Amino acid sequence: MKKIFWVVALSVFVLSACVNNDSQSNTISTVELTERENALLTITSDKSFVFDFNSNGEFKVVSVWVEKYEFGKFVNDKVSSISTPVEENGTIIFATSKADGRQKQQTFNIGISGNGSTGSVSGFDENATDVDKMSSVWGDFQEESKSIDGEVVLASICYSSDESGMSSLSTDFYKDIEGHMSELDEYDVVYLLKAQFK
Template identity: 60%
Template sequence: MNNGGDKVKRLFTIVALLVFVLSACANNNSKSNTISAVELTERENAILTTISGKSFVFDFNIDSDYKEVSVWVEKYESGKLENEAISFLITEIKDNGSIIFVTSNPDDSGKKQTFNIGISGNGGIGSVSNFDTNSDDLDAMASVWSNLEGKNNSIEGVLVLAIIGYSSDGIMSGLTDDFYKDAEGQMNELEKYDVAYLLKAEFHK
């Protein structure tokens, strides 16, 4: 008998394969050692929305100096770090690949916020699926989300790729562009959320 966790993993595998196929050609115009947000079509977004909650897709292009990439999710409550690695994945990479981050809605997973991370690179796909055990109230909150935008962003240092923020008062606004450029210097922006999840990445030589 299959449990909910197995169902989520199977669903994410389907989503990951779909997105990697959809974004496979995007790396052709990328500069070396950069990461770019994938601009999915209306149809592609519709497909992802049907089979997942929120989704973010990024393509990267690297030279031979870089060997691995790690991707993880951090949780903040009223601007304070509560969990530095709810979900974590590290994998070998070569030349180019994609990072996909997909969530299931809290009310679709036993009121637990589920995070799915997938990385394509070096001829294969690595993935991990985990959930926040302390997320029962999220389905009653308003949410907002955003991601690193644009093409050919530098991969140096620790990158903030995306955020999902929740607020109980219903007043929501996204992060400024400055946050993605200097997250450490703009952490006060997270104080406006009751709960915030940051998707981060770091490329390793």
């Protein structure tokens, strides 16, 4: 199943790289997937996000990682992480694997592609007991593009055992994380996908 995911991810890298060459420098944006790309990712993963970044060449490395929070409290910033050299343009793909019912761990796949090279990693949260029984919401930043200066929150996956319903993190959360960290208190578990260009 992992091989299938990475073949699909590579296809999305190639296709999305052809689309977004005229974007502003030093920004990252969500990729509008074609129906086919979306179908391929849906078949091979549970939840997925794709981002294109563009820089003026001053950034040499990008680090992407997943942080875990429980009831608003920071738990782990090494659930899954990767750092790779980058040049001017590239793509980041983040996806969770479909659960097979036997494993009690959450699997996160991160891939970074840019200027002919690709790096990828699969990470595991082995303490993800019962998230498969919880309700979940997920989302990413809703702006057309976002500056890549500093640490950037790209996406979130939130789980709650509350039966009364839940909503995803607000758009304000992605704009002012420190000012809206209290939003994480509403969920049993939150995974944040973050990136930093250096």
